[in-house]
Amino acid sequence: MKVAIVGAGISGAVIARLLAEEGIESVVFDKRSHIAGNCHSERDPQTNVMLHVYGPHIFHTDDKEVWDFVNQYSQFMPYTNRVKAIYKGNVYLLPVNLHTINQFFNKTMRPDEARAFIESKADKIYCRTEKL
Known part of the structure; x- marks a missing residue:
């Protein structure tokens, strides 16, 4: 049996890998000319720095089985995501909180x-004031 997998992103790659481990052949199809989907990165020829082609991505999971699986194939570095916005020259932390x-x-x-x-x-038409 041969399985067709549409999409060479993280889901398609995981499915292809798990099938291969079970001895099941697969063919992966993607509309792009590279693997990894939106997680694809390329080395900049001038700086030799790895760049995220489709914008930065942060992998996170609380699922131990998922974490153990991905750590078989890659080394992850600790990272704390800090999102900030600049408005009229001032830097604000996001998401919005009391400090912001x-x-x-x-x-x-x-x-x-x-x-x-x-x-x-707030515009009363769009304001939701009840506690969730």
Whole structure:
């Protein structure tokens, strides 16, 4: 039996690998000329630095079985993702939290004050105020 796998991204690669380990032949098809899907990276010819072709990617999982599987094929380095935005020359941490709100509006508010302040500024059509 030969199995056709559509997509050479992480899912297609895992399926092909697991089938191969069971002795099942597969053929992987992808519309792109390379493997790895959106996780594909290439070495920059001028700097020799590996670059993410489709933007940066962070692999994370809480599933021990998944973690053990991927660690058979690659070495992972610890990384803490820090997302920031720049607006009018100021740097803000994302996702938005109390610190971000205080920084953006140049205020010092407690959580209840910040909630009331944001609710007063929000477009009432799109504002959801009930607790989830």
